[in-house]
Amino acid sequence: MRSDFYKYQTQTTPHPLAMEVSHAKGSYIFDTNNKAYLDFVAGVSATPLGHNHPKIINAIKAQLDKYLHVMVYGEYIQKPAVELAKLLAKNLPHPLESTYLVNSGTEAIEGALKLVKRATGRSEIISAKDAYHGNTMGSMSVMGYEERKQAFRPLLPDIRFINFNNEEDLTKITSKTAGVILETIQGGAGFIEPKNGYLEKVRKRCNEVGALLILDEIQPGIGRTGKLFGFENYNCIPDILVMGKGLGGGMPIGAFTASSKLMNLLQDNPKLGHITTFGGHPVIAASALATLREITESDLMAQTLEKEQLFRKLLVHPLIEDVRGKGLMLAIITPSAHITNSVILQCQDEGLILFWLLFEPRAIRITPPLTISNDEITKGCSIIIDILNKIQ
Structure with missing residues (x-):
C-alpha cells in the first residue's frame, strides 16, 4: 500500500x-x-x-437509504439541506439568514468574493498579509503569502493587503473597495487573535465607505472557540460569513451565509450567479445537520x-x-x-x-x-x- x-x-x-x-x-x-x-x-x-461519532454515522446511514444526488444545487427541495440552512439561521444574528451550501471552504470563499463584487459594482478586494483562505485561484489571490502564490501568477487583479491588527491600515479601505476579507482568527499565520477591538473597527470602516465585510470562519467556526462562530467573541457581525471544515463533521462541505437581500443577487443578472452540482449533497448535509445539532444542543x-x-x-x-x-x-x-x-x-x-x-x-x-x-x-x-x- x-x-x-x-x-x-x-x-x-x-x-x-x-x-x-x-x-x-x-x-x-x-x-x-x-x-x-x-x-x-x-x-x-x-x-x-x-x-x-454515532449520531453522525446514523444520520449518514439513514440518508443513504433514501437518496443520494438527485439534482444540481438549488432546484429540488431536499430536507437535509433545508434543515441545515434553517438551523444555521436560527443560531446566527440578524441579518445572516440565507445560506448557500458548497463543496469546500475554498469554494465558499470564491462565492463570497463574487457576491461582494456583484453587490457593490466594485472590483477591489482587501485582504490581510499572512492570510490563508484556500487554494483555488480566487482564494489564492487573497492569500497574503507571496511564496505560495508566485508560481501561479497572474491571479485576480485589484487585490490589496493590509496588516492584521494594524488600525492605521484601515484607511486603505475606501469607496473603491468591494469587500474586505479577513479570518476571524488568523490561522496559517499562527492563530493570531484580533486585538483592541480590531474587528469592530474594520466593521465601522466598511460601513463608512460602503464596502462589505467577509469573515472567514472555516477554522474558528463550529464551536471551536467556545462560541458557534469566532466573530461572536469580538462584537463584529460580518456581511458574509464563510464556513467549512468542522461543519461537515468529517464530510466535505463549505457554505457562505448573508442576508436574503444579498444572496438573492446570485439568482439573476446573471442567472446562475454561482452554481454547483454537488453543493448541498443530501448525505453531506445530513452529516452536517447532525454535527450542528450536537454542538448547539450540548x-x-x-x-x-x-x-x-x-x-x-x-x-x-x-x-x-x-x-x-x-x-x-x-x-x-x-x-x-x-x-x-x-x-x-x-x-x-x-x-x-x-x-x-x-x-x-x-x-x-x-x-x-x-x-x-x-x-x-x-x-x-x-x-x-x-x-x-x-x-x-
Whole structure:
C-alpha cells in the first residue's frame, strides 16, 4: 500500500507523514498495525465530534437509504439541506439568514468574493498579509503569502493587503473597495487573535465607505472557540460569513451565509450567479445537520473553554514560548522550526498526532475534537512535555 500511495496518489509535499490508516474512533486513529494515535489535530479542525461519532454515522446511514444526488444545487427541495440552512439561521444574528451550501471552504470563499463584487459594482478586494483562505485561484489571490502564490501568477487583479491588527491600515479601505476579507482568527499565520477591538473597527470602516465585510470562519467556526462562530467573541457581525471544515463533521462541505437581500443577487443578472452540482449533497448535509445539532444542543462549547485552560496549565516548558489561540484552536510556539519539526515527528512515533501551520514554522497545531476528554488532554500534553525534555 505504501509504494502504491507514492506511485499513484499525487503528493502535496515531498515528505508526507504516510501513516497507513486502518480505522478511527473517538479521539483515536489506528494504523494497520493496530497502533493507536491520540488525535490532537481532528483532520485539521474538520472532525469536531471526533471520529465515527454515532449520531453522525446514523444520520449518514439513514440518508443513504433514501437518496443520494438527485439534482444540481438549488432546484429540488431536499430536507437535509433545508434543515441545515434553517438551523444555521436560527443560531446566527440578524441579518445572516440565507445560506448557500458548497463543496469546500475554498469554494465558499470564491462565492463570497463574487457576491461582494456583484453587490457593490466594485472590483477591489482587501485582504490581510499572512492570510490563508484556500487554494483555488480566487482564494489564492487573497492569500497574503507571496511564496505560495508566485508560481501561479497572474491571479485576480485589484487585490490589496493590509496588516492584521494594524488600525492605521484601515484607511486603505475606501469607496473603491468591494469587500474586505479577513479570518476571524488568523490561522496559517499562527492563530493570531484580533486585538483592541480590531474587528469592530474594520466593521465601522466598511460601513463608512460602503464596502462589505467577509469573515472567514472555516477554522474558528463550529464551536471551536467556545462560541458557534469566532466573530461572536469580538462584537463584529460580518456581511458574509464563510464556513467549512468542522461543519461537515468529517464530510466535505463549505457554505457562505448573508442576508436574503444579498444572496438573492446570485439568482439573476446573471442567472446562475454561482452554481454547483454537488453543493448541498443530501448525505453531506445530513452529516452536517447532525454535527450542528450536537454542538448547539450540548455543552461542548462551554467545555471547550474549560479544556483550553487545561491545555494552558499543562503546556508549560522552557521551550514553549507561547500558546496562542482561543478555545480548542491553539498553537504552541517554540523557539525554532527545527524544534517544532522534532516535536511533531517524535510525538507521532509516541502515538500523538500533531501538525504544522502554513506560514508560521515555529507553530505546533493543537486542534483536537471538541469531544476530547480531560484524561486524553493530560495524556497528550504529557507526551509533548516528555519530548521537549529530551530535546532540551
